Amino acid sequence: MNDLALRGDNIVKRFGAVTALDGVSFTLGQGEILGILGDNGAGKSTLVKILTGFHQQTSGTLSVHGEETLLKSVDHARALGIECVYQDLALANSLSIYHNMFLNREIVRRGPARVFRLVDHKQMRERAAHLLEDIGVHVPSVDLPVERLSGGQRQAIAVARAVHSNAKILLLDEPLAAMGAREAALIIDLIMRLKEKGGLSIIMIMHNYAQTLDIADRIMLMQRGRVTYEQQSANTSVAELMDIVRREYRAMRATTAQ
Numbered sequence: 001m002n003d004l005a006l007r008g009d010n011i012v013k014r015f016g017a018v019t020a021l022d023g024v025s026f027t028l029g030q031g032e033i034l035g036i037l038g039d040n041g042a043g044k045s046t047l048v049k050i051l052t053g054f055h056q057q058t059s060g061t062l063s064v065h066g067e068e069t070l071l072k073s074v075d076h077a078r079a080l081g082i083e084c085v086y087q088d089l090a091l092a093n094s095l096s097i098y099h100n101m102f103l104n105r106e107i108v109r110r111g112p113a114r115v116f117r118l119v120d121h122k123q124m125r126e127r128a129a130h131l132l133e134d135i136g137v138h139v140p141s142v143d144l145p146v147e148r149l150s151g152g153q154r155q156a157i158a159v160a161r162a163v164h165s166n167a168k169i170l171l172l173d174e175p176l177a178a179m180g181a182r183e184a185a186l187i188i189d190l191i192m193r194l195k196e197k198g199g200l201s202i203i204m205i206m207h208n209y210a211q212t213l214d215i216a217d218r219i220m221l222m223q224r225g226r227v228t229y230e231q232q233s234a235n236t237s238v239a240e241l242m243d244i245v246r247r248e249y250r251a252m253r254a255t256t257a258q
């Protein structure tokens with residue numbers, strides 16, 4: 001079982017009277033890309049927030065790299081190599097690309113300057129450029145403020161930032177939301193390159209079925225706080241997924257109509 005990056009067993013999360021997760025079990029293999037699909041309110045973001053240590057589950061267990069762990073905080077999850085890129089990116093738009101790459105983890109100069117916690121801009125700039133080049137993200141200059149970039153480029157910077165901080169498990173909550181096809185293709189390419197480099201396991205929450213089947217090794221469908229379907233991408237299709245969602249929708253309408 002040690003080849004699993006993550007494993008969740010019967011995870012329940014309640015917010016007062018709302019049951020956001022109603023017994024979710026899942027696995028994420030080493031080096032695997034798992035795509036999570038599902039309607040708004042299905043509990044996808046809540047699951048991700050538990051995996052980042054932002055929320056704690058009401059019950060159920062979580063194992064990280066084969067060890068049962070209660071993720072107590074975002075720092076705790078980070079220390080275990082779990083990084084997340086949120087829907088709303090949390091980049092500092094007026095700051096440069098290289099600043100954003102090192103936000104809250106600025107490189108401090110060695111020697112006496114360290115005492116004054118002086119940030120080494122030259123080194124940060126060079127490392128940011130190198131890191132972006134390494135994963136094939138092309139920007140005119142790392143000195144550009146993030147607000148001058150397109151949505152896709154900003155998302156790429158956010159992903160690059162998460163990855164360079166030694167992430168072993170990367171969580172992406174709707175990384176392609178509000179992106180045109182070309183922008184989305186840029187991020188999909190980036191994720192495929194990261195996969196090829198190895199050492200990274202990825203969970204992506206997605207909206208578009210075709211894109212998900214294209215990029216994810218396996219997909220998981222969530223509906224009303226539960227996992228209702230799970231399959232290798234190669235063994236399912238957009239038509240089959242739509243059929244499952246449609247059936248669930250009809251059943252739900254039938255119960256609310258009574």
Ligand SMILES: Nc1ncnc2c1ncn2[C@@H]1O[C@H](COP(=O)(O)OP(=O)(O)O)[C@@H](O)[C@H]1O
Nearest residue numbers: 015018020038039040041042043044045046047
């Ligand atoms: N912090 C919170 N407090 C109360 N209810 C929440 C909170 N976060 C999420 N929920 C509720 O939990 C359910 C699942 O939400 P969410 O995980 O955001 O779904 P998804 O990401 O699939 O759209 C929704 O009914 C939502 O309103």
Ligand SMILES: [Mg+2]
Nearest residue numbers: 044045046173
């Ligand atoms: Mg969400």
